[in-house]
Amino acid sequence: MPPVLTESARTSARSRSVPSKSNNQNEQCAPAEVLKKLEQHILMDGFKIVIDLEKSRGSYLVDAANGHRLIDFYGFFGSNPVGFNHPHFERPEVQADLLRAAQIKIANSDVYSTAYADFVETLTRVAGLPPLNRYLFIEGGALAIENCLKAAMDWKVRKNMAAGHGERGTEILHFRKAFHGRTGYTMSLTNTDPKKTDLFAKFNWPRVSNPSIDFSLDAAARETDVVEREKKAEGEIRQFIAERGIDIAAIIIEPIQGEGGDNHFRGEWLKKLRQICDENEILLIFDEVQCGMGTTGRAWCCQHFGVLPDLLAFGKKVQVCGVMA
Numbered sequence: 001m002p003p004v005l006t007e008s009a010r011t012s013a014r015s016r017s018v019p020s021k022s023n024n025q026n027e028q029c030a031p032a033e034v035l036k037k038l039e040q041h042i043l044m045d046g047f048k049i050v051i052d053l054e055k056s057r058g059s060y061l062v063d064a065a066n067g068h069r070l071i072d073f074y075g076f077f078g079s080n081p082v083g084f085n086h087p088h089f090e091r092p093e094v095q096a097d098l099l100r101a102a103q104i105k106i107a108n109s110d111v112y113s114t115a116y117a118d119f120v121e122t123l124t125r126v127a128g129l130p131p132l133n134r135y136l137f138i139e140g141g142a143l144a145i146e147n148c149l150k151a152a153m154d155w156k157v158r159k160n161m162a163a164g165h166g167e168r169g170t171e172i173l174h175f176r177k178a179f180h181g182r183t184g185y186t187m188s189l190t191n192t193d194p195k196k197t198d199l200f201a202k203f204n205w206p207r208v209s210n211p212s213i214d215f216s217l218d219a220a221a222r223e224t225d226v227v228e229r230e231k232k233a234e235g236e237i238r239q240f241i242a243e244r245g246i247d248i249a250a251i252i253i254e255p256i257q258g259e260g261g262d263n264h265f266r267g268e269w270l271k272k273l274r275q276i277c278d279e280n281e282i283l284l285i286f287d288e289v290q291c292g293m294g295t296t297g298r299a300w301c302c303q304h305f306g307v308l309p310d311l312l313a314f315g316k317k318v319q320v321c322g323v324m325a
Contacts, residue, residue, distance in 0.1 A: 031064035056084035081317040127299040132324040141289035141315035142181025156249035177260030208236040212263035252285040255301040267305030293317040
């Protein structure tokens with residue numbers, strides 16, 4: 001029989017029950033007080049806006065503190081794909097689905113549901129990327145990247161062990177101006193703002209030049225420039241492979257770098273990376289957490305160039321993050 005809390009325990013000074021400070025359980029903080037209340041407990045380095053979740057519509061965000069209507073060029077770092085209060089979500093059956101899902105947070109890796117199966121089927125239909133039809137779901141784009149890295153490391157180390165090379169093969173080759181997150185492994189890859197990675201332990205993984213397209217040049221000069229810089233970056237990659245190829249598990253790239261400066265790469269460059277990986281038993285990882293899920297007009301940016309990675313990380317607009325493999 002489970003233990004029963006006695007009346008004396010409930011009324012003792014050590015009781016964990018905390019009396020409510022208000023008789024109105026649904027009382028909300030006044031918009032004008034939101035920032036003042038938050039700054040007592042959290043670092044207030046965000047936008048000084050109190051979003052009105054009811055009045056904000058489409059691409060317009062309303063500040064509840066002053067009533068200002070703002071055009072939203074932010075989109076929660078690309079995580080709000082259909083704007084505010086899309087009419088679809090006003091349908092009673094949709095609201096019922098959302099309420100049912102919001103009432104309990106299921107550990108979907110261990111327990112399954114009809115909603116989970118429906119989502120996976122819909123994701124495959126809308127944004128599937130055959131033959132990458134195996135998924136892993138996780139919360140957070142950086143954690144999606146980390147699981148790509150772990151999968152690549154596991155694959156490469158096992159190959160090396162089978163070949164008698166021991167437990168080697170955990171390095172990840174990446175590019176300058178890359179942003180792949182700010183968690184454990186990803187801090188060894190991210191190199192945009194030094195304040196985001198300085199003072200933290202990092203791996204000395206191979207980092208190479210970023211041969212992105214310079215759109216400030218005219219068309220002819222632009223082509224010449226990017227081809228030369230691609231050759232330079234390829235030389236750096238091949239030098240690292242010659243020196244420590246057995247230790248390199250994967251090459252990771254954002255098909256369009258986001259935080260690094262909206263840096264675009266040619267399809268020819270992505271195809272070259274595919275070739276290098278195939279020649280050297282290295283996995284190719286595309287980080288499409290930001291540039292994927294329709295941003296470029298296709299479900300995935302890499303589809304424009306006819307290049308398939310071995311692993312693709314997704315997130316943000318999908319409303320969940322994860323890996324396609």
